[in-house]
Amino acid sequence: MLQQEAEAIQGVADAIAHTPDFAQCVEAILSLRGRVVVTGIGKSAHIAGKMVATLNSTGTPALFMHAADAIHGDLGMIQADDFVIAISKSGDTPEIKVLVPLLKRKGVPLAALVSNADSYLAVQADYVLHAPVDREACPHNLAPTTSTTAALALGDALAVCLLESREFTRQDFARLHPGGTLGKQLYLKVGDLSRQNQQPQVADTAPLKDIILEISGKRLGATAVLSDDGKLVGIITDGDLRRMLTTFEGRLQAVRARDILTPHPVTIDIEDFAAEALTRMQDRNITQLVVTEQGRFAGFIHLHDLLREGLV
Known part of the structure; x- marks a missing residue:
């Protein structure tokens, strides 16, 4: 079944490549002052609804x-300024045959997304979006399966071509998807989370007691180590402290931050996306990053911050 549907999608790609209507349809929609109205009945209506959702989310105003x-x-x-796409496998559905003359009377451009390119709908349409299907995946060749998959893929192809032609960016996408995990991946910045945290920091000359108090008190599992002029010189984590206590052979009173810090810690800029922070943590198998702003220490972002926002 899946192989049959995959072959149908390849057939759609071949049909697009060999007919000019698809490209002309894209150009007509790009120059549109109104909206794309997508219509259908039965299973085609469900495909039409999905196409409308995809178009709206990628910058093309659409209605079902x-x-x-x-x-x-x-x-x-x-x-008057709208563009209609009618979806019908046969192109001869009674409701569609009633609707087409009414659409023609309104004078709006009409595209037919059909499997049968010789159907009533296809002949009457200004553009034919051909989704050829020889047989449904249903063993009785009855239930819309392959035909709806082909129509869905063709609708997605149309939306993506419009997206690319409009030079629709990730930032544009984020403005239309502010909610949920997807939205957060696209707009939530590191600074939105790190500013909620404390900023543990010690001087590179700080004694061990001050380091332990800073890490424990700020509850981020680490502290930044800064030089006298405020530059970031390293990081000390609670893991560094445990390893030091098991290996250090001198007097603990003599230990200073510069003796146990990890230089060149992994950092991320305050304006970077929080999703990028997650990627860096996962790549390096660590649970926090030092946050910088114009190269200066600006705090920490922790894995728990990302968990809380549902990014993990």
């Missing part, structure tokens, strides 16, 4: 109109 409801009042949602 059920083909049956259209002839009972919903046709009023179509304005």
Whole structure:
């Protein structure tokens, strides 16, 4: 079944490559002053709804109109500057055949997303988005399976071509997806989280007692080590302290921060995305990063911060 559907998607790609309608449809939508209205009935209506959601989320304003409801009042949602995409496997569905003359009367451009390029809908349309399907994956060749997969893939291809043509960026995407984990990956900055934390820091001359108190009191499992002029020279973690206590042979009173620090700690800028902080932690198998701002120490971001925001 999956192989059959995969072959159908390849057939869609071949159809796009050999007909100009797809590219012309993209150009028409790019020059559109109105919205894309996508319609269908039955399973095609579900595909139409998904296409609308994808278009809206990638910068192309779109509306869903059920083909049956259209002839009972919903046709009023179509304005003169809009563009209609009608989805129908056969292209000869009774509701679609009733709807097409009404759309033509409105004078709006019409694209037909069909499997049958010789159907009534395809012949009447200004653009044919051909999704050829020889047979459904259903063993009885009845339930829409392969045909809906092909239509879904063609709708995604249209949305992505429009996205690329508009030079739609990650930042644009973030503005349309502010909620949930996806939104946080795209807009949440390191500084949004690190500013909520304390900023453990000691001088490179600090004695062991001060180091332990700073790490314990600030509860981030580490402290930054700064030089006299405020430059970051290293980091000391609670793990560094434990290792030092098991290996140090001199007097503990003589230990200073510079003796046990790890130089060149992994850092991240306060303006970087929090998702990048997670990547760096995972790559290096560590639980915190030193945060910098214009090269100066600005705090810490911890794995727990990312867990709390649902990024892990």
